[in-house]
Amino acid sequence: MTKQDLRIKTRDGVAKAGLFRSAKTSPAKSGVILYQDAFGPRPALDGMAERLAGEGYAVLVPDLFYRNAPYGPFDAKTAFTEEKTKAALMALVTGTTQEMTISDGEAFLDALAGEGVTGPIGTVGYCMGGARALNAAAAYPDRIRAAASFHGGNLASDAADSPHRKAASIKARVYVGMAGIDRSFPPEQSTRLEEALRNAEVDHAIENYVGMAHGWCVPDHSVYNEAGAERHWRRLITLFAETLG
Template sequence: MPVEMLQIPTADGQADAIAAFPDHGERHPGVLMYADGFGIRPVLRDMAHELARHGYYVLVPNIFHRHGPAPVIQLPEHIGEEVRPRVMARLMPLIEAHTAERVLSDADAYLGFLTTRPEVGAGPVAVTGYCIGGLLAVRTAAAHPGRVAAVAAFHGPVGADGPGLLSELTARVHFGHAEGDMTPEALGELNRALDAAGVDHTSEIYPGTVHGFTMPDTDAFSASGLKRHWDRLLPLLDSALAGG
């Protein structure tokens, strides 16, 4: 199954990216995948490859492209708790510099690039994201209601922009929250906002998980959490992008 290195033209220069897709010479529904704050690395390539194996063209851009190609900072093979504070201290300025305006400008470029790939079929696409990428996924879906049919976010701060952003969503939604990130009370408040906005959604706390549970190269990893993530993500994409 091919995994390509690509360059996406944006308003602020070229964004490097990886793409994974089935090698059948056919066209497939497109999925824009936003990495977590640690960015593109072997684990994200594996995630993209696994999703592509189910029949999707998966594009993973380097959201920190303004600061250099991925990996923007050197990462250890395993991001354990003993090194996490040092790594995050270097990444936080990059995350803070990635303003909402930059997010939306890049999203325009990413979706434009994705939907014109010869391997991508006509029709709507989906957006998924992890950690901060979950918030980027929600912002992208809200800004492109006619193009994004499904959005999924895992252990991401999806409510950070308030209910106003959620009310702009027309895509089908799944939010998978870490138990360490979301209290039942906060979940109830978020889900009531989604209900009030008329969003077709599932939004749940994954039992026994902490922030970052989908990522096998961190101490946060939960095998059961990752399995639940696939069990929720794949049916969502299948139902939203069928025939895409």
Template sequence: MRGTMVDVRTEDGVADAYLVRPERTDPLPAVLFYMDAYGLRPRLYEMADRIADRGYTVLAPNLFYRGGRAPHVDLGGLADPEQRGRIFAALMPLIRALDTAAITRDTGAYLDFLAAQDGVAAGPVAVVGYCMGATNALRAIEAHPERIVALASFHGGRLATEEPDSPHLGVGRITGEVYFAHADQDPSMPREQIDRLEAALDAADVRFRSEVYAGAEHGFTMSDTAAYSAEAEARHWEKLFELLDNTLPTPSQSESSSPGK
């Protein structure tokens, strides 16, 4: 596995990012990895590596680059619920600054960066997002439907609010396939928002699956936080790889499914 920090130039500056791919020379499909609110850190590098190990080039950008390079705060207390709350509050200004226009511009830059890499196959990519990264991943596939073929959203919040810029209002632009995993104990994505999101996806005839993970909290995939659930994390990997296999197969998968194989 080859993982390294890179700089991605955007319209608004330079984003530090983690880029990883297997030790192979053939061009591989790409996955954009959108971080949770706590930002780039060892846990996210570990998760990006696991996706890359399946045969993908993965780019995990620091979505908060306008506020400086990662990390932005001391993340040592994430495993403690009280400290986790304080850390989240400290990051809130950066979260709020990342509006739809900013993530749309940034996503275009990340896609251009991936397309320019020698080890990336031509064609569309997939995007996976966690927490606020899931919200912004939904915005990304809505803004760039011709370049993003699939979205996997895990414990995303505020996906279908009553605000005029709610992410669910743009799902009619999606042409790919999407998967949403919700935590059943997530005040940022209550049942009424899940229903509203699913209704919008149905009305737009989007190919989607939307599931609620019983007993899971917001942030259930993150093993370095107090919200972690090993059972929910395992299910999330199963569903993520199922989506990637169906929508963005790796070269080895494509060969094995060819006639005569």
């Protein structure tokens, strides 16, 4: 497995990113953009990117918080329970708007193309990255074939930048894996997202991981659940195998 450190020029500056590829497969033509959770790029996400790269994709993990670098590092198990780190995290999350990440998406896609990844692209996001993965599919419908969100929050909120409002622009297949109980994605939002995707005739599935808590997929989270995480991997790998080739 190889990790290449990239510096991606965006409209607002330079974003660091890791590009993961498997040495065992021929040069990957299909790519995946992995949108981080609130704790930023770190070894846990690198490991997840390596696992996806092992399926034959080039996987890009960009730093969405680059406008505020340097920051952290944060311990995913304790960062939200300590007031000082919680305040720092919330400032990063709220200070990095959906519009910023949507704008960055073009540079991320071009960076993959510049590395020879010229085939179809998938997106996957966790926590705050979930909405960004869906919004990327809406913003770049001709380049993104599949978009997945796991324990993503505010996917169908009252906010103007909520992904459900852009469902009509999505051409990708969409998969949403939701935590059993998640204040950031309550039942009324799930219903609203389902309705928006269905009305827009988007090929989609929304699945409730009963018993899982927000963050269950990511190995350094306090609520990580191995069985639930493996189920998420099966769904994600199938989604990309069927859409990215």
